[in-house]
Amino acid sequence: MTALLEVKDLKVRVEDNEILHGLTLTVNPGEVHAIMGPNGSGKSTLSHVIAGKPGYEVTDGQILFRGEDLLEMEPDERAAKGVFLAFQYPVEIPGVTTWNFLHTALNAQRKARGESQLSSPEFLKKVRAVAKSLNIPQDMLKRGVNVGFSGGEKKRNEILQMALFEPAVCILDEMDSGLDIDALRVAADGVNALRSPERAMVVITHYQRLLNYIVPDFVHVMSKGRVVKSGGKDLALELEASGYAQFEDAA
């Protein structure tokens, strides 16, 4: 079986600093992987490189998506293939309504895949159903993308997109940052509803707390640009008790 996402011995630098020093990760369909680690361990860099954010130089290694070289693709091609990054800090785009943005993005992805374009009524029907399932009020769709949204609303908007675009792999970058416990629960419920045997998730987080709500199959600990330990969900609890300090030296 071809893995959904394979990161092989990935080395990444930003300007003169190497951030990832040979990172390897294999994600199969249906799996939920948690990546934990202290600040500066390279967790977000990994998510950005997978999504194709400019400014990172891959000096060695590979990222394969269903066996295809992801690093050769533009960010929009990756999205159309089914790679989704839920941003730690979703940007605000004044003047572009959420509704228009979602419609444009969905049709762009469909076009890239050779699928038919959704008309406004077709799209409306689809987005309404998804928004309802996530308890997102209609008026949020009429507002500018993330403009004036609370932290919780911004994350719900990311999950709405995830539900709408139906990606094969979702990278959730610090989804818990800036959320209180109630907002966290709502966001986690949204993510859990999207778990399926075909879809994989990579949950990047600093804290174990999120993993009480999104229970992972695998936990990886990152430190200084490498995965230093992998295990089952219990590894997260272990970390919560003992902290990251033990891995600082290991790295």
Add this chain to the structure above:
Amino acid sequence: MNLALAKNETGRALSDSFAVARDRLPGTGKVAEARSAAFDAYDRVGLPHRRIEDWKYTDLRALMREVLPLAPAPDAAALKQAAAAVKLQAIKGARRLVLVDGVFAPKLSELDGLEKGLAIRTLREVLEAGDAALQTQLFTPDTANPMVALNSAMMTDGVVIEIADGVVLKQPLQVIHVATGATPAAMFTRSLLRLGKDAGVTLVESYIAADGAKSYQAHDSLIVSIGDNSRLDHVRLVEDAREAVNISSAVLTLGAHAHFNTFGMTSGAAVSRYQATIAFAGEHSRVETNGVNLLNGRQHADTTLFMDHAVPHCASREVFRAVADDRAHSVFQGRIIVRPDAQKTDAKMMTRALLLSDEAEADNKPELEIFADDVTCGHGATTGALDESLLFYLRARGLSEKEAQALLIQAFVGEAIESIVNDDLRELAIAAAQRWLEARS
């Protein structure tokens, strides 16, 4: 006659063509005298150049070089071409008034069933046989501005619209300027709108080219008076041919409790300048002026506004957005004067420029001259590139680079376009912006 040869180095080329054209210019007696005086005023300066402060960023001697000879009156073939071009610009439910190569085209215009209180005549009619007061009003613009003076001297046709007191027209009036000539020529038009008291109307001005029309010059001017308690909504779209020149001036006066909402967008013409003077003559009036430039290639577009707060308790808002790609050059000059008596003036101006390439240029020049002490005035200007983090967010959601840029550009100009009250007109402006965006991808 070859005008290029007749031209001397100061750009004062026109004396021959004025003499040549004089027979074709409507009006005798006082009108002819006013023309001659205006021409002399132009001739003293010639084409304005960068050493004249007001034209610092738009040096017509360099950009335009010469004033082309007067365009011939359109023949049947030209009218046919114009009709095809006009069709694409038609707004649902608007009353269309078409000027082809600077000449009013009755067959392309809709003059039937004029609403009660609406009178439309051609400039030619009024200059030839109008009452003296109206003729005088047609010569009101200040001939200190050489391009206004030239227009006064050379104006051949246009529309003169009068709306009586108490008449609020539901149907917008759309004046379409179409150029058809394949040979380079200039057209000089002037229109006038007199809006009575307690009246209202929407005026649309469109500048377009018929298939094949290229390096022409459109010289236009508009004179507007808005009566007490009246409202004018105004939309102006410059979609001239990419080799064309458009030099337009407007002089607007507002009475008391009047409201003027205007939106202008320039996406066409190689070189364009829109200079408008808006004067408050009555208290408690309000002006909102919104503008957008969408430029690429080597386009040069200049919007120069002069807001004259002469009386108390008036408000003005200026919102201007410029998008410049390639080697395009956008100019915005906004001058606000608050005269000593104009207490409680509330005037604000905000200009923002978006540069899509390293070689694009935007000049923003706000000028506030405040002589009253109890006023609220402010201005701001920003210039920048598209935000990389926004672009990446959109691309990570599946939009190509061009699509992501297009969406952000639409958002950037959106605030100005949203100011258009009438749904159909807003759609017209959005469609014009869309055409520009599609042409660049």
